Amino acid sequence: MKKSSLGALLVRLGGYALLALGGVLTVAPFYFMFVFATHQRSEIFGFPPPLWFGEHFWSNYQILLEKIPFWRAYWNNLYLAIMVTVTSLFFSSLAGFGFAMYEFRWRERLFGVVLATLLVPAILNLIPFYLLIYQIGWINTPKALWVPGMASAVGIFMMRQYIVSAIPKELLDAARIDGCSEFQIYRRIVLPLIRPALGTLGLITFIGSWNRFADVNVIMRTQETKTLPVVLRTLQGATDVEWGAIMAGTALLVAPLLLVFALAARQLMEGLTSGAVKS
Amino acid sequence: MQESLSKASPLSDPSRWAMRWSNFQRRYAPYIFISPFFILFLIFGLYPSLFSLYMSFQAWTPSDGWGRWKFVGLENYAFTLTDPMFWRSMWNTVWLGVFSGLPQHLIAIPLAFVIHMVLSRFKTFVTAVYFLPYITSSVAIALIFNTLFATHNGVINLVIAHLNTWPLLGALLPDQNINWFTSANIKYALAVVVVWQFTGWNTLLYLSAIQAIPKDLYEAAAVDGASRWQQFRYITLPLLRPMMFFAVSLTIIGNMQLFEQPFVLLNGGASAATPGGQTATMYMYRTAFEWLEMGTAASIAWILFVFIGILTYLNHLVFGRAARGGD
Amino acid sequence: MKRTLTLLALLAFFSLGLAQKTTLTVAVFPNLDDALKAQIPLFNKKFPDVEVKLVIQQYADHHNALTTALATGQGLPDVAAIEIGFVGRFAEGQGFEDLNKAPYNAGQYKRLFTPYTIAQATSADGRFIAMPTDIGPGTFFYRVDILQKAGVDPKSMMTWPGYIAAGRKIKSATGAFLIADAADVAWINIFATTPANNSPYFDEKGNVVVDSPRFVRAFELARNIRAAGLDARIGAWTNEWYDAFKKGTVATQFSGAWLQGHLQNWMAPETKGLWRVQQLPEGMYASWGGSFYGIPTASKNKALAWEFIRYVTTTEEAQIAAFKAIGAFPALLAAQNDPSFAEPVEFLGGQQARLLWRDAARRVKPLKANKYDRIANEILTAALSQVLDEGKDIPSALAEAKRLIERRMR
Secondary structure (H helix, E strand, C coil): CHHHHHHHHHHHHHHHHHHHHHHHHHHHHHHHHHHHCCCCHHHHCCCCCCCCCCCCHHHHHHHHHHHCCHHHHHHHHHHHHHHHHHHHHHHHHHHHHHHHHCCCCCHHHHHHHHHHHHHCCHHHHHHHHHHHHHHCCCCCCCHHHHHHHCCCHHHHHHHHHHHHHHCCHHHHHHHHHCCCCHHHHHHHHHHHHCHHHHHHHHHHHHHHHHCCCHHHHHHCCCCCCCCHHHHHHHHCCCCCCCHHHHHHHHHHHHHHHHHHHHHHHHHHHHHHHHHHHHC | CHHHHHHHHHHCCHHHHHHHHHHHHHHHHHHHHHHHHHHHHHHHHHHHHHHHHHHCCEECCHHHCCCCCEECCCHHHHHHHCCHHHHHHHHHHHHHHHHHHHHHHHHHHHHHHHHHHHCCCCHHHHHHHHHHHHHCCHHHHHHHHHHHCCCCCCHHHHHHHHHCCCHHHHHHCCCCCCCCCCCCCHHHHHHHHHHHHHHHHHHHHHHHHHHCCCHHHHHHHHHCCCCHHHHHHHHHHHHHHHHHHHHHHHHHHHHHCCCHHHHHHCHHHCCCCHHHHCCHHHHHHHHHHCCCCHHHHHHHHHHHHHHHHHHHHHHHHHHHHHHHHHC | CHHHHHHHHHHHHHHHHHHCCEEEEEEECCCHHHHHHHHHHHHHHHCCCEEEEEEECCHHHHHHHHHHHHHHCCCCCCEEEEEHHHHHHHHHCCCECCCCCCCCCHHHHHHHECHHHHHHCECCCCCECCEEEEEEEEEEEEEHHHHHHHCCCHHHHHCHHHHHHHHHHHHHHHCCEEECCCHHHHHHHHHHCCCCCECCCECCCCCECCCCHHHHHHHHHHHHHHHCCCECCCCCCCHHHHHHHHHCCEEEEEEECCHHHHHHHHHCHHHCCCEEEECCHHHCCCEEEEEEEECECCCCCHHHHHHHHHHHHHCHHHHHHHHHHHCCEECEHHHHCCHHHHCCEHHHCCECHHHHHHHHHHHCCCECCCCCHHHHHHHHHHHHHHHHHHCCCHHHHHHHHHHHHHHHCC
16 A cells, blocks of 8 residues: 555656656747847857846847837737737627528538638648739738638637537527527627637637738738738848847747737637547 | 619518518528638639649749740649659658657657646646647747757757766767758757647647546546556557547648748758758748749649648548547 | 919928938848948938838848749839849849830940949840949958968968868868868859859850869869868858857858958957958859849839939949948949058958959959859759768769759759
8 A cells, every 4th residue: 555655656756757847848948039039149159058138138129120110010910810810700600600500501511611621731722822812913912811811610610619509599589589680699699608719719810810921921022011920030041140139029929929828828728629629 | 773662662561571581581691691701712712722723734933924824734743743852842741740740649648648647736737838839920939949959059959968968868969069950950950849839739639638538437447456557558548549530630731731940940941951851831832932933833732732631531541440449 | 362372382392392202112132231321321412302211131032022022013122132143033034124225224334344244134135134233253261370370371272182281281280170161162163163154054055064074073172171071061151150250160261252241240350350361272263242233113213213223333432332331342343443442451461352352353254144043053052962961972963953953944
């Protein structure tokens, strides 16, 4: 008996040690990002590399402002993320509601199409998408980035799952008897009840578009229209790279994500796995 | 005309019109609700895909002007399929797919098990920490690792140099600083970045699956005298099969389209290590936007699409059957 | 009433005049932007109402963005800088103004420039798409302190075998490497042995020549240096490269004269006085780098763009300002006769290096650009790395490179 409890303790301690090691390895790059953001290039690549914060954050920040339209790019990022999130929450929940609560012809097949689009690797659509945007003359316009994302397959899937499980059909019938139109049912009954799921989908969508790169990089052609990840990338290159400034910009790019995550980590993680566990 | 008629109609029989409207909107509401997605999909998803299929049989560079393409039949496909640069990028992709994919799962499964076993109160917090890289911009991550992988005084090389002084590890590690940005070494650097970024995501997936396993199964096993290891081996692992299928599918699809990490670490293709590190999607990108061979790039996209389809199907054969059997 | 109208008209006129601070966008790559920053205040003395806005992107990004922008006709600057590796590609396309034609009539300026630059910016059908601003006479940098310590006479390095022998001496006496990357020896040989009026990789008819003996010799030299362990295996433009220059762990470097500007301004300012330059070994003269300015056809400010280009390329004061700022060697012949050329260069220990470079610039054979130069360069870089890093044999590496380049010329 005693032996087994000692063994259990050892296993437990070993587990803690393993988790701690993994945790350090996971956090270290973030830590170095913040540390390097406060140092000059010569310090970052000197010996030993800085392990603690320095005093060059402001000068790095000044370099950022001088070399790139930093806050303009930040605003572009925010604008894109907000437009995609707001429109996609609306259209995805509307479609999810349609799939969840109505019987209609071809329902299963159409839902199958929605799911099938999830399986197509997004990056392979880059060239076709570019050709289309070129054809309709939307190159270098922000709408080329958010209009196509107004309704997302992931969103429709998540919303349908949630509405099926959370809203009894009788509720809708009662509303109909009270004279609600179908859209009013969505607006007055469904929307308030799916708030938690909307929050989760909103987080996922916001983070996803905050981090976008490949398509922005080909559609947006001037420094004024590019988003922050794309503009930061242009700082990296052949000669005289200001790594301290790049790290300062990267830290400012990542900071909002960390903040959002600190506030809503549980919700985000549960939302992302709920679909996976059920399927 | 029509409008004025309908405006005049309320005179006839308001309740009947209201009834009709009510039936109409009830009948067509679901179609209207789902239509935005399908309209957008037709315009921005299906049409471009079909158009790019058409384009893959043409020779066209944007400076020729829109519409001035030249039909070349299968030339683009023949060119790509016999192009050593393309095959090298495919080899890089597959190598990275394996060496950045396998470790993710080999680490994530035991990690999830350990989190489940030894933690209670801090479970969410610890999982959240591991999950953090997944929500971080790939560009940001690649930029950070770009500094960490510096040859002289880079943090990673210094850690390796330090581990080199340890008795057992020292024999395995190189004595000189590793220059990660060469064609031979860049793949290892990329694999480290990808494993770091996505292991937490897989841990989360496996943890949620482990938590769904009923407790009494373990309790029954413990009564029968099964050790922790035996519990893991004979209960957890078999019941994780469906999740493995799902998670591995996601990894395959994700790894076959790795783009941002190599693109940034290779400085958009300007790095000397580009031949050894560029993935097929990056090669496709450069064919389109650096060399402006849109037809050839479209053919690469379709070849990759078929390739990923085959891989997904194989995964389905291997894991999918097992997953269904495990149910 | 009439007076009020006149007054209003006058007011409108003046307010227009005041508001008319025209913006001219100039797209450029580093560190040519530093040259422009020295030139723009001078330009503004003549054109005070023009605000020059710089769009700075990295070398590869700049040219790729320019390529796609030209193709789509969207997001183009008024003036675009073009590096020599890309000028052939842009000359063969249709996106730039032909400066031979009115209102530019650039023909009258051609005799003012180092002759081969004109050929580089001229397309096969005779269009002249960009004005040369700087050239890169290839030169041989060495650390005088390291050579002295090793007892090596720089003159003994003026043959390639002598260069390698000196490298062994330096390595054993000081521990310093001969050069950062053996590949640079291959490149300077390739550039220097290019026949007149050819691209480095193509002959006059456009055939790929990368398997010819001059490439074999260039690759062999690099491989011998690598095999003898004389290069530090450090790629150009990496932090390790800058570090090596700073710490003096490499003794020599081949590059364009412009490298002096980089070394002095930011890469290794603390090594002032320790560097010297001499001509390339075996009487070689090479062109390593060079920049141009062109006007995209879609520019909305063509007249002003032309004034700007004319100012920075054809006036001595602008060319000298760029030269002093970043060591951009003037393409303008008159600027090369400026008295400042005889001034000692402090960074090079007071050497009259500019006279040496001018001499080299006048002996360089004219190079012709080809639209496939970039892709050929990339494929050859990969081949060289296979030879140096993976031990592939030279004839098959070059044959393979030739095949790859030919495939791309569809």
